[in-house]
Amino acid sequence: MELEKAYEPQRFEPHWAEWWVASGIFHADPHAPGPRFSLAVPPPNVTGSLHIGHMLDHTVIDTATRWHRMRGDNTLFLPGTDHAGIATQMLVERSLAAEGLTRREIGREEFVRRVWEWKEKYGNRITSQMKRIGDSCDWSRERFTLNPDLSHAVLEAFVRLYERGLIYRGTYMVNWCPRCSTALSDLEVKHEDTQGSLWHIRYPVNGSSRYLVVATTRPETMLGDTAVAVNPADPRYQDLAGQTVTLPLMNRPIPIIFDEIADPKFGTGVVKITPAHDPNDLEAGKRHDLAQIKVIGEDARMTAEAGPYAGLDRFEARKRIVADLEKEGLLEKVEPYAFALSKCDRCGTIVEPLISTQWFVKTKPLADKAMAAVNEGRIQFVPDNWNRTFFNWMENIRDWCISRQLWWGHRIPAWHCGNCNKITVAREIPKACTHCGSAAIEQDPDVLDTWFSSSLWPFSTLGWPADTDDLRAYYPTTLMITGFDILFFWVARMMMMGIELTGDVPFRQVHMHGLVRDPERKKMSKTKGNVVDPLDINEKYGTDACRLWLLMAAAPGTDITYNEDKLNSARQFCNKLWNAARLLLMNMESSGVESSLPEPGQLEALEDRWIFSRLSRTAEKVNRDLEQHRYHEVAEELWQFFWHDFCDWYLEIKKLRLSPGSGLTNDWRNLLAVFSAYLRLQHPILPFITEELWHRFGQNTSIALARYPQVGATDETAEREMDLLQDMVTAARKLKADNGLDDKMELAGVLYCRNGASKVELPVLERLGKVKLEVRTGAAPVLTGAVRSTTYFDLLLQLPEVDRDALRERLVKDTDKLQKLILKIDGQLGSEKFLNGAPPHIVDELRSKRADYIAQIQKNRDTLDGL
RNA sequence: GGGCGCGUAGCUCAGUUGGUUAGAGCGCCUGCUUCACACGCAGGAGGUCACAGGUUCGAGUCCUGUCGCGCCCACCA
Numbered sequence: 001m002e003l004e005k006a007y008e009p010q011r012f013e014p015h016w017a018e019w020w021v022a023s024g025i026f027h028a029d030p031h032a033p034g035p036r037f038s039l040a041v042p043p044p045n046v047t048g049s050l051h052i053g054h055m056l057d058h059t060v061i062d063t064a065t066r067w068h069r070m071r072g073d074n075t076l077f078l079p080g081t082d083h084a085g086i087a088t089q090m091l092v093e094r095s096l097a098a099e100g101l102t103r104r105e106i107g108r109e110e111f112v113r114r115v116w117e118w119k120e121k122y123g124n125r126i127t128s129q130m131k132r133i134g135d136s137c138d139w140s141r142e143r144f145t146l147n148p149d150l151s152h153a154v155l156e157a158f159v160r161l162y163e164r165g166l167i168y169r170g171t172y173m174v175n176w177c178p179r180c181s182t183a184l185s186d187l188e189v190k191h192e193d194t195q196g197s198l199w200h201i202r203y204p205v206n207g208s209s210r211y212l213v214v215a216t217t218r219p220e221t222m223l224g225d226t227a228v229a230v231n232p233a234d235p236r237y238q239d240l241a242g243q244t245v246t247l248p249l250m251n252r253p254i255p256i257i258f259d260e261i262a263d264p265k266f267g268t269g270v271v272k273i274t275p276a277h278d279p280n281d282l283e284a285g286k287r288h289d290l291a292q293i294k295v296i297g298e299d300a301r302m303t304a305e306a307g308p309y310a311g312l313d314r315f316e317a318r319k320r321i322v323a324d325l326e327k328e329g330l331l332e333k334v335e336p337y338a339f340a341l342s343k344c345d346r347c348g349t350i351v352e353p354l355i356s357t358q359w360f361v362k363t364k365p366l367a368d369k370a371m372a373a374v375n376e377g378r379i380q381f382v383p384d385n386w387n388r389t390f391f392n393w394m395e396n397i398r399d400w401c402i403s404r405q406l407w408w409g410h411r412i413p414a415w416h417c418g419n420c421n422k423i424t425v426a427r428e429i430p431k432a433c434t435h436c437g438s439a440a441i442e443q444d445p446d447v448l449d450t451w452f453s454s455s456l457w458p459f460s461t462l463g464w465p466a467d468t469d470d471l472r473a474y475y476p477t478t479l480m481i482t483g484f485d486i487l488f489f490w491v492a493r494m495m496m497m498g499i500e501l502t503g504d505v506p507f508r509q510v511h512m513h514g515l516v517r518d519p520e521r522k523k524m525s526k527t528k529g530n531v532v533d534p535l536d537i538n539e540k541y542g543t544d545a546c547r548l549w550l551l552m553a554a555a556p557g558t559d560i561t562y563n564e565d566k567l568n569s570a571r572q573f574c575n576k577l578w579n580a581a582r583l584l585l586m587n588m589e590s591s592g593v594e595s596s597l598p599e600p601g602q603l604e605a606l607e608d609r610w611i612f613s614r615l616s617r618t619a620e621k622v623n624r625d626l627e628q629h630r631y632h633e634v635a636e637e638l639w640q641f642f643w644h645d646f647c648d649w650y651l652e653i654k655k656l657r658l659s660p661g662s663g664l665t666n667d668w669r670n671l672l673a674v675f676s677a678y679l680r681l682q683h684p685i686l687p688f689i690t691e692e693l694w695h696r697f698g699q700n701t702s703i704a705l706a707r708y709p710q711v712g713a714t715d716e717t718a719e720r721e722m723d724l725l726q727d728m729v730t731a732a733r734k735l736k737a738d739n740g741l742d743d744k745m746e747l748a749g750v751l752y753c754r755n756g757a758s759k760v761e762l763p764v765l766e767r768l769g770k771v772k773l774e775v776r777t778g779a780a781p782v783l784t785g786a787v788r789s790t791t792y793f794d795l796l797l798q799l800p801e802v803d804r805d806a807l808r809e810r811l812v813k814d815t816d817k818l819q820k821l822i823l824k825i826d827g828q829l830g831s832e833k834f835l836n837g838a839p840p841h842i843v844d845e846l847r848s849k850r851a852d853y854i855a856q857i858q859k860n861r862d863t864l865d866g867l
Numbered sequence: 868g869g870g871c872g873c874g875u876a877g878c879u880c881a882g883u884u885g886g887u888u889a890g891a892g893c894g895c896c897u898g899c900u901u902c903a904c905a906c907g908c909a910g911g912a913g914g915u916c917a918c919a920g921g922u923u924c925g926a927g928u929c930c931u932g933u934c935g936c937g938c939c940c941a942c943c944a
Contacts, residue, residue, distance in 0.1 A: 003903090005903085005904080006904080006906070007904090007906075173942085186941095191940090191941075198944080214944075215944060216944060217944070218944090229944095261943085261944085262944085263943070263944080266943075266944065267944070270944090271943090271944050272944075278942075278944085279942045280942055280943070280944080281942095281944090282942095283942095339943095339944095340941080342942095353942080385871070385872085386871090388870070388871070389870070389871065389939070389940085392869085392870060392871090392939095392940070393939090393940070396940080396941080484939090485939090487939095488939095488940090515938095519879090521936095521937070522937095523938085552880095552881090552891095552892090553879090553880075553881095555880085555881065555882095556883095557872075558872085558873085558880085558881095559872095559873095559937090559938090561879065561880080563878090563879055563880085563892095563893090565878085565879070565892070565893045565894085566879070566880085566892065566893075568892095568893085568906080569892050569893065569906085570892095571906070572892095572904095572906040572907090573906090574906090575904065575906045575907090576903090576904065576906075576907085578903090578904080578906095579903040579904035579906090579907085580903065580904080581903085582903045582904075583903035583904080584903085585903090586902095586903070587903090625883090628883075630883075632881070633881085633882095633883085636881075636891075639891085639892095640891085647903090647904090648908090651903085655903095730909095730910090733909060733910065734909095734910065734911095736898090736909090736910085737897075737898070737909070737910040737911075738910085738911095740897080740898080741898085742898060742899065742909090743898075743899075743908085743909045743910070744899075744901065744908095744909085817888075818888085820888095821888060827924090827925095828924060828925065829924095831924050831925095832924085833923090833924045834924030834925070835924080836924080837923085837924045837925090838886080838924055838925075839886085841886095842886055842924095842925085843924095845886085845887070846886090846887090849887065849888090853888090
């Protein structure tokens with residue numbers, strides 16, 4: 001049995017996306033108590049693109065899941081997730097590419113059909129629930145008829161919220177994207193700081209030669225002005241009560257009103273009021289009973305109300321209006337002005353605030369309940385610095401516009417009556433208006449914001465509103481893992497909807513990880529073209545290496561910068577693991593040991609006592625860090641243990657002890673037991689390589705079903721003795737390196753030992769350090785030539801030639817450093833406050849450190865004298 | 868305008884409640900094609916932890932301020 005020389009992930013790792021699709025894997029007993037998990041990626045009705053950030057989600061949740069599973073928390077489940085959905089889309093796209101086709105060419109329906117075909121193939125139970133929900137969406141261009149049988153959750157949620165008065169229809173100012181031709185919620189609007197202009201326009205006061213000067217960033221809206229406002233407390237305009245101004249270009253008289261909306265300190269203190277095109281003005285307009293004149297339409301062109309400018313694009317109209325004002329001498333000045341421009345998150349088009357009739361969710365009562373859940377600790381954010389952000393948003397939340405004028409999505413289950421104009425909201429397609437009985441009813445053409453159905457995700461996937469076994473077993477879920485970028489879009493809304501509709505929180509803990517950024521630390525986005533395709537890096541470095549990199553980089557509260565160097569070193573780690581296994585298998589063959597992972601033998605040899613002690617400490621820390629979602633620490637700790645303890649020292653010593661034909665000795669038992677424990681510790685992070693090795697060592701059940709190592713005994717004596725051995729070996733190597741010698745050249749020397757240091761196992765020391773030593777006790781009498789000293793020993797080597805200058809330099813530098821440290825310690829030890837204030841063990845430590853430093857300095861001096 | 872976070876070795880970043888001579892990976896220098904691994908081994912150089920104060924016996928870690936950077940939220944003409 002021999003392994004391939006290098007780690008070749010492609011040989012045994014399933015393709016990441018493929019495996020991802022199948023990853024609703026851990027269906028243990030659904031009715032046993034214990035933690036439950038959910039993944040965090042928007043469902044596929046949001047046809048997003050897959051990027052490396054999704055792989056982070058998936059890696060973190062999968063790692064957590066495997067760990068719990070191995071610890072014996074046997075009710076792990078991945079409900080309500082659609083990583084699989086998105087991964088499937090990618091696979092379909094790839095298979096299309098192989099056929100030379102694109103998604104667009106085959107059309108939406110065919111694409112969706114293929115996606116479901118893939119999902120069926122994997123028989124994923126979650127995705128089949130997804131299918132039910134997906135089928136209720138309209139994927140065709142013809143406005144569809146909602147099939148109530150297939151959309152229980154969305155339909156039911158809408159109707160219940162409507163009945164409770166939490167959904168209403170109203171006419172308000174909404175964000176309108178002229179390109180997408182739909183209303184947008186506040187969250188879908190991005191503000192971009194822009195350098196624009198502030199136009200100052202003169203409005204002539206009727207019956208006088210006075211002008212009122214108003215400033216605006218959007219001159220085209222002036223056509224819809226129905227008043228100008230001044231602050232009631234502004235002394236400059238007290239005499240204008242009851243007067244009017246003439247709206248330039250339109251030659252319409254409009255009143256001067258007194259309203260707090262005008263800030264006397266800003267500009268001239270006069271504001272134009274355009275109720276149809278500005279939310280503040282709309283409010284002011286309502287207070288003063290002003291007309292709403294809509295001069296810009298849904299298509300971003302000027303309406304008939306815009307008189308001579310009707311039909312012009314809004315920006316073309318702006319140019320003309322400014323020019324015309326200038327011609328008439330009504331443009332006082334133009335000054336540069338920085339303000340936030342609102343753009344559509346999806347397409348970047350400048351959003352137009354328009355008065356329009358839309359459906360809204362009344363969020364305040366829902367937000368209150370969600371905030372209470374966090375306050376009472378029923379939902380916990382990890383790390384908890386997200387609390388503040390969460391509360392800040394929730395406290396200032398505005399009603400959520402949920403209707404969209406798109407051609408696909410869940411259609412709103414509301415019917416308008418042609419007779420009485422009232423609305424019928426129903427679970428079944430109604431035959432007549434419930435208010436007047438008229439059959440002249442028509443379904444509302446709008447569809448729901450995709451985030452509406454997403455917010456139901458934690459329970460809609462489990463069969464809600466039916467009282468299913470799944471729902472009882474898996475709701476609420478234990479842990480929600482996601483990037484912070486969708487805290488508001490999704491997490492907060494799941495909390496609100498979950499609590500409102502089921503009476504319980506959707507999840508107990510939310511772990512928020514960072515975002516993956518490009519090497520310039522910019523957020524990855526398709527429009528910027530700086531996305532890294534996870535499939536590419538997966539193919540290049542391997543799934544496990546990607547996971548390891550992501551986890552090592554994902555310190556809580558920080559973002560990840562995409563960095564190929566780190567990715568590469570993660571792959572090198574995998575190779576190291578692979579090759580250590582290779583060493584074991586090769587030697588097992590020559591020793592006549594079967595490929596198996598036995599229980600440990602007697603712990604007698606120093607390296608065995610030491611490595612098991614280190615293993616215990618590692619296991620303890622790793623378990624603790626996994627519990628606290630400190631995955632980067634886990635990865636770091638396991639890296640350190642394996643590479644620098646296990647490979648660098650333990651394996652090197654064990655290689656000295658193994659011999660051909662020995663059979664399963666005590667050395668082999670311990671070696672294999674440590675390796676076995678390590679594979680299990682590492683499995684949640686590196687599932688594929690560990691699984692593969694597990695089987696190559698003769699196991700025939702999955703390592704995912706094995707026991708996760710827990711805290712064991714530590715052996716401080718062994719750790720101290722090992723430290724000493726390492727120091728001695730290192731001293732020998734350094735002596736050689738200092739004098740320009742190859743470290744494998746064998747040299748003779750004398751080792752002077754004190755304080756029990758002579759207990760060291762000489763043959764091991766000699767072979768690792770490539771030296772031949774005579775051991776004496778006590779201090780070296782006179783230190784001449786090549787020597788390395790510690791408080792425990794002096795190592796003197798017979799060198800062909802000693803670089804005395806280099807030695808002297810090193811000793812002087814070292815002494816200097818030590819003296820500075822002693823100075824610092826003396827400062828503390830000399831202070832009464834320190835001696836009284838510091839804990840005794842700290843004082844003791846400092847004292848013994850000081851003694852060590854003094855001794856080292858003395859050694860250095862002696863050596864210098866000897867030179 | 869409000870909120871969050873960052874500034875630690877040439878680069879990318881760790882550093883949980885303040886307490887060994889501040890760490891890792893990459894890069895760099897020196898020596899090694901040693902029979903697990905050159906995706907490697909041994910050794911080394913490199914940091915006044917952005918700056919200025921403060922609290923403390925003790926500060927990369929806590930407080931205040933300054934400078935530089937990033938992100939989120941926000942209807943002020």
